[in-house]
Amino acid sequence: MPEKKTADVRVGSQTISIILILLAAVCWGVIGVFSRALSDAGAAPIQITAVRCAVTAVLLVGYMLIFNRSLLRVRVRDLWMFFGTGICSILFFNVCYFHTQSVTSLSVAAILLYTSPFFVMLISAVVFRERITPTKLIALLVAFGGCVLITGVLGGAQTVPLTAILTGVGSGLGYGLYSIFGKLALRRYDIITVTAYTFLFAAAGSIPFSNPSQVAGLVTDTPYVALNALLLGVLCTLVPFVLYTKGLSGIESGKASVVAYAEPVVATLTGAIVFGETVTWEKIAGVLLVMLAIILLSRKGRTTE
Numbered sequence: 001m002p003e004k005k006t007a008d009v010r011v012g013s014q015t016i017s018i019i020l021i022l023l024a025a026v027c028w029g030v031i032g033v034f035s036r037a038l039s040d041a042g043a044a045p046i047q048i049t050a051v052r053c054a055v056t057a058v059l060l061v062g063y064m065l066i067f068n069r070s071l072l073r074v075r076v077r078d079l080w081m082f083f084g085t086g087i088c089s090i091l092f093f094n095v096c097y098f099h100t101q102s103v104t105s106l107s108v109a110a111i112l113l114y115t116s117p118f119f120v121m122l123i124s125a126v127v128f129r130e131r132i133t134p135t136k137l138i139a140l141l142v143a144f145g146g147c148v149l150i151t152g153v154l155g156g157a158q159t160v161p162l163t164a165i166l167t168g169v170g171s172g173l174g175y176g177l178y179s180i181f182g183k184l185a186l187r188r189y190d191i192i193t194v195t196a197y198t199f200l201f202a203a204a205g206s207i208p209f210s211n212p213s214q215v216a217g218l219v220t221d222t223p224y225v226a227l228n229a230l231l232l233g234v235l236c237t238l239v240p241f242v243l244y245t246k247g248l249s250g251i252e253s254g255k256a257s258v259v260a261y262a263e264p265v266v267a268t269l270t271g272a273i274v275f276g277e278t279v280t281w282e283k284i285a286g287v288l289l290v291m292l293a294i295i296l297l298s299r300k301g302r303t304t305e
Helices: 002-029 031-040 045-067 076-103 106-113 116-127 134-151 162-186 191-209 212-221 223-248 253-259 262-274 281-298
Strands: none
Touching (some): 002 031, 002 223, 002 253, 002 262, 002 281, 031 045, 031 223, 031 262, 045 191, 045 212, 045 223, 076 106, 076 162, 076 191, 106 134, 106 162, 116 134, 116 162, 116 253, 134 253, 134 262, 134 281, 162 191, 162 253, 191 223, 212 223, 223 253, 262 281
16 A cells, blocks of 8 residues: 555656646747847847846846845855756757757757757666666657657758758757756755756856847847846746756656657747747647657656656
8 A cells, every 4th residue: 555655656746747847848938939039139149048047047046145045055066067057058058059040940950959858868877777668768759750740841851061960969968968967966956056056157158258248238228128038037947947957856857858849839839829930730740749749758657667
């Protein structure tokens, strides 16, 4: 009887984690609404990245200073983990991803970005001894296939430059490293601490290259830009990263990265609703495949497959 209760608790914890990661994916999926507004106002990709990181870092540090200063305490010897989440993951992935977008189509960039679960699953097998099970592997392949259909990359012949392939795969690696370094950091620190130091490092790495005076001018001169910058930092960065980091505490990194494939689903729906982008049967099939992959990972009683 106690064993059954323990299994039920484990399944329940995994279900909650999947829900949290799905909510995070929803928040990430609407990022285009705010990033496009900043881009239209004249902000460069590295500047948008710097704004995201700076707003998130300031809000989290402010919260800790007011409500719980003990959360700010970290050991110097543990700073490498936040260098990993902030520089190796957040900053590196953004720089690679924006470069890929500049030299090839958005659909190709998205496909290369979503190679990340492959990296997460392989690295997790080495670092955390997570099993690469048939269920996880099938779910990963199904989700990746769905992402290919959603982006519509199969619809036309495209020649992809070698630099785009290298930086695109680099963006996938950087994107996936958050699941690895984040899980390591969570063994010692609170979710808020991990998220705050992640964006402190990312902001410190991106601000020197973002022409801060120009960014400040854009934000202060136009209230609309300031509002979009705030929503980008809160709704599309702070909230989802807290949710995703919390979700990591109750689910394997490999599974978490596959569940996050819900992001392109939300992005597709956002593009259709907000920007009037065409929704094809190909995209609908892709959405269904991603949903199928998430269902495969969340089935009760299959936590060890």
